[in-house]
Each structure stands twice: as C-alpha cells, then as structure tokens.
Amino acid sequence: MAKKYSNLEKEDFLKTSYEVYFQKELDCFYLNTEMVDFLKNQKKEGKKIYLVSDFYCKSNTLRKWFEALKIDDIFDQIFSSSDFNKEKATKKIYKHLIKYLQLNPKNIIMFGDNIWSDVMMAKSCHLNAQRVKKQRRNNG
DSSP states (O other), rough: TTTTTTTTTTHHHHHHHHHHHHHHHHHOOOOOHHHHHHHHHHHHTTTOOEEEEESSOHHHHHHHHHHHTGGGGGEEEEHHHHHTTTTOOOOOHHHHHHHHHHGGGGEEEEESSOOOIIIIIIHTTTTTEEOOOEEEEEEE
C-alpha cells in the first residue's frame, strides 16, 4: 500500500486519504427513514432543526455526507463537538449552543440514541429530550 502512494506529494496524499475515508464512512451509513420523514414534516411546519453531533469529524464533513444522502436541506445548521472542543457527555456543547443560538431551552427537543449524552445531559440543561432507538441495517 505504501508503494502505491509513495509518489504522491503530501497535499495529494491527504486529499486522497480524505476521499477514501469519506466514501468508506458513507458506505456504512443508512437512513432512519421514519426519523427523516418526521424531521421533514417538522421543517414544513416552520420548525428550526439543528444537528448536534459528537462524531469525531468537523461539521463541514457531516454536511457533505448529508448532501450525498440528499438530506442536507433538513438542517438549519450542523454542529459538531469537534468544532468547539465541547462534548454532549459533559453537556458543555448544549450550554454553548443555547447561548450561541440564543435559544430558550424549554423550546428545544433533543432526539438522540445515547441515553447519557443525548438524553440525560440534554435534560440536565433543561431541554426536552427523547431517546430514539438505534435501527439496525437490514442486510437482507
């Protein structure tokens, strides 16, 4: 493998590596169509929808994945803990975004699959939080 890319300059290697990483991650994604439909309906009703992720990449990469999945139009903004060095598990990202977006926590509903980070920590910041069970990919 090293010989295959040994002739690449550093920038070309980094770009190629990112493209491979991006596609490999995208190949593992699947949509919870029930949640997508719900969010699209909420958007039609005029609700603001923010995505808050603890995924290890920046929000611009998340946006590109959602563009590839054709669901980027659902989100008003996408935030990643990597952008702010604040995590859901410590509730710091919730506190930061409430202040940054100037939102009333009572007007927010947080949906997530992690009972601690998405539900308990959100509730500790006075957000309404609902757990969404992870759906397994149907490989049939």
